Amino acid sequence: MSVQVFGLPVSRGVAIGRAVLVASSWVDVAHxxxxxxxxxxxxxxxxxxxxxxxxxxxxxxxxxxxxxxxxxxxxxxxxxxxxxxxxxxxxxxxxxxxxxxxxxxxxxxxxxxxxxxxxxxxxxxxxxxxxxxxxxxxxxxxxxxxxxGHGDASALGPVVSCEGDVPVVLVANDISPADMMQFKGGVFRGFVTDVGGRTSHTAIVARSLDIPAVVGARDASRIIRQDDWIIIDGDAGLVIVDPSPMILEEYRFRQRQGQLERDRLARLRHRPAVSLDGQRVQLLANIELPSDAAAAVEAGAEGVGLFRSEFLFMNRGGRLPDEQEQYEAYRDVVIALRGLPVTIRTIDIGADKPLDRMSLSELRHEHSLNPAMGLRAIRWSLADPGMFMVQLRAILRAAQHGSVRLLVPMISHPGEIRAALDMIERARESLRRDGIAFGDVAVGAMIEVPAAALMLPIFLKHFDFISIGTNDLIQYTLAIDRADESVAHLYDPWHPAVLGLVASTIQATRAAGKEVCICGEMAGDAEFTEMLLAVGLRSFSMHPSQLPAIKQRILRTEIAALEPQAALALVGDDPRAIWAAGRVRALAAIAQVA
The missing domain is CATH 1.10.274.10 (PtsI, HPr-binding domain)
Structure with missing residues (x-):
């Protein structure tokens, strides 16, 4: 009998396949x-x-x-x-x-x-x-x-790529971002988890893999049995277990339609992103691994707006990458981008992206009760200056091969600004002493906590550019754990406080003559594209698979016509409703003129 399980849609599309159930203690088994x-x-x-x-x-x-x-x-x-x-x-x-x-x-x-x-x-x-x-x-x-050859006795091996006759989908209580990274190019057509939120890092990586996914499906791993045929509807957040032949055929038709739409959008790959009123918009790519660089170029990205370097540190059994290994990884990305800019974020470990247990015990010596508020990102780097120095030297060395920008995550104190910039200068001096060639880098800061947004004038004195991490900014502004499905309904990018912080950061940074980019999930969500353009954003960074849809939206937008409505939405009690109503009127007016 067919059963329906509901969860949160986090990666669009349809997946159909046999269920592979993975209990939490077995998640590292090679598949x-x-x-x-x-x-x-x-x-x-x-x-x-x-x-x-x-x-x-x-x-x-x-x-x-x-x-x-x-x-x-x-x-x-x-x-x-x-x-x-x-x-x-x-x-x-x-x-x-x-x-x-x-x-x-x-x-x-x-x-x-x-x-x-x-x-x-x-x-x-x-x-x-x-x-x-x-x-x-x-x-x-x-x-x-x-x-x-697929792993050691402690890690039980990665997931590797091979073709099979039977499509399979992964069902688990939860999957860590590190484990998700092992699925890149792997056998799974989609996945379902009992827990998680729309902007948990597991969901973000699912979108980066461009495979349908549903999280927060509660009892999915207990309802679904090994080898069941299931459908994952990543648009509706629906999982159908043991579908009828009629339902199966309907979703297979939707799969084919989805592929046709992706093929159509792919034709925009090399077309510049210019709005109807002539505004040029920069579209960049977010990547996790050096191997992702080729996909970014192929998708038509104008550079890498966010290289999440922490994924180089994961799934290593406690052995951190040394300077040469990191240098080669960063260099490979810079060379693959063929002169286009590459923004490398320093390691952002913590919260739902921990290192494996061995690394944590060696480097942190304790377990934080609330990792989202604890020792993570720049705090973690400054707490381990030896590790941080190794990464900074590697990034500076890679900069001699092309245009590199260095991005520092989660700064919230003036003291952290001074300490981070001092470490960068010390890294330069150490390379000079060692006679090792390195290049110039622009240094930027991420705005991820309200304190950073509120002290933006201080940031603009010290940094060359600003990048807004909307995922964490929403989480910290609204005090919502973005990985917790029990409060997922309160995670609201349209909240007046969130939109106010985002818009003021964009406008103040541009007024200071410096570049500002959004690299969080809002950048790749077409629902927000016009609003972000209307408040002044001209640089978006997202997963390569999201670029065509966002470019299409930009090509169809007359930004100037939407700016007055954006201003009204920013001062209203219900920005989403105000924006939606005003957008319809603005589009109607544009149509009449045309």
């Missing part, structure tokens, strides 16, 4: 398809891992002392029995033979299937045997991962 000729070797790899775990358990039984509790020996016997169970082994092999899953994925898929069966058992003793199954499966997956 990739194998070729047909690899089925035999993969099954042999699975058997070899099973045999190795069996030998380890047998050795443990031989090593136990005479005073070892009998229950421990019995537990080992249970685990050995599970490993030797031919029905279990056959079911796991079936995932490899029929779906072409890799061995780790096959074990995790079968575990999820059996876990549901154990949960439904009436006998309490039998239900508790689920823990034994999980322990055996974990040991087996770790053994497989330790002897593969």
């Amino acid at each position: 990739y398809f194998i070729e047909a000729d690899q089925v035999g070797p993969e099954i042999r790899r699975l058997k070899a891992a099973r045999d190795q775990v069996c030998r380890e358990f047998e050795a443990l039984k031989l090593d136990v002392q005479g005073d070892t509790p009998a229950e421990l020996v019995a537990l080992l016997d249970v685990h050995l029995m599970l490993l030797h169970d031919e029905v279990l082994a056959s079911a796991t092999r079936q995932w490899i033979e029929e779906r072409h899953y890799n061995a780790e994925w096959a074990v995790a898929a079968q575990l999820e299937t059996l876990s549901r069966q154990f949960d439904e058992m009436e006998d309490e003793y039998l239900r508790e045997r689920k823990a034994d199954l999980e322990q055996v499966a974990e040991r087996l997956i770790r053994t497989l991962a330790a002897h593969s």
